[in-house]
Amino acid sequence: NLSPAKLTAVMLGFSIVFGVLWVAIDYTTSIFLWGMAFASIFVRQTITVVLTNIAIYFGWSLLYFSLKLLLDWNYEKVRAENALDLARTAQLQTLRYQLDSHFLFNVLNTMSVLIDKNKESAKYVISELSDFLRYSLTHRDALYLPLSEETKAMTHYYRIQKLRFEDKLEVNIDISSDAESCLTLSFLLHPLIENSVKYGMKTSPHPLQVSLSAFTKEEYLHIRISNTGKWLEKKHHDPSSGTGLENVRKRLENAYSNDHKFEIVEGDEQVDVQITIPIERADI
Numbered sequence: 001n002l003s004p005a006k007l008t009a010v011m012l013g014f015s016i017v018f019g020v021l022w023v024a025i026d027y028t029t030s031i032f033l034w035g036m037a038f039a040s041i042f043v044r045q046t047i048t049v050v051l052t053n054i055a056i057y058f059g060w061s062l063l064y065f066s067l068k069l070l071l072d073w074n075y076e077k078v079r080a081e082n083a084l085d086l087a088r089t090a091q092l093q094t095l096r097y098q099l100d101s102h103f104l105f106n107v108l109n110t111m112s113v114l115i116d117k118n119k120e121s122a123k124y125v126i127s128e129l130s131d132f133l134r135y136s137l138t139h140r141d142a143l144y145l146p147l148s149e150e151t152k153a154m155t156h157y158y159r160i161q162k163l164r165f166e167d168k169l170e171v172n173i174d175i176s177s178d179a180e181s182c183l184t185l186s187f188l189l190h191p192l193i194e195n196s197v198k199y200g201m202k203t204s205p206h207p208l209q210v211s212l213s214a215f216t217k218e219e220y221l222h223i224r225i226s227n228t229g230k231w232l233e234k235k236h237h238d239p240s241s242g243t244g245l246e247n248v249r250k251r252l253e254n255a256y257s258n259d260h261k262f263e264i265v266e267g268d269e270q271v272d273v274q275i276t277i278p279i280e281r282a283d284i
């Protein structure tokens with residue numbers, strides 16, 4: 001537990017003690033065996049021998065503690081990385097569960113509207129919600145999923161919203177075959193899709209056009225979610241509106257650090273959300 005400076009001082013002190021002790025024992029033994037004649041020659045070499053012995057002791061001590069400190073540092077580094085991974089995993093799961101709850105809240109609101117308008121449509125929504133929840137439970141422990149699986153989940157959501165808004169909503173999904181096997185954070189796209197429908201309905205002429213597209217370029221997966229309409233400033237949002245976007249930002253930063261892009265491009269008649277992340281392939 002000593003600091004490097006104190007440890008060096010202790011090693012040097014013990015090296016001097018044992019270096020001198022080594023010479024003293026050797027000197028005493030030589031006098032006993034060979035007499036004073038040899039001692040007179042040996043005295044001239046004493047300083048050189050003492051310094052040599054000190055260097056030997058100190059060198060071996062330095063080597064030992066350097067290796068020990070290196071091994072300890074590597075061990076602590078592995079422990080720290082494992083702890084960081086566990087913390088990131090826990091945070092990603094927490095953020096994902098928040099998104100699941102937010103999605104369920106919105107779907108229940110949709111069902112409450114449909115029950116009064118069309119009971120058959122409400123039953124269909126319940127069926128779609130059941131399929132979505134089955135998907136959610138099946139992949140509840142997965143932090144990353146192929147984009148193709150995420151697209152299936154988005155399809156359930158779009159079908160629910162299509163029943164609610166009918167001809168007021170048009171949806172287009174265009175995922176390249178190369179992008180389908182790329183891994184993304186599970187349920188990452190949900191809050192973005194929800195926002196595109198929810199706020200697009202408030203600002204876009206009907207029908208609202210929403211599109212989800214993805215393609216690969218070089219070493220990155222590019223995802224784009226766009227809707228007709230305008231970007232609403234935060235002051236026009238409801239109190240829960242910032243949760244989805246903030247969670248998306250946190251999850252991306254947590255998972256990809258600085259190796260990603262998350263941009264919202266505001267146009268006069270369209271809003272684009274663009275995500276760029278490193279390509280990681282799913283084992284198929």
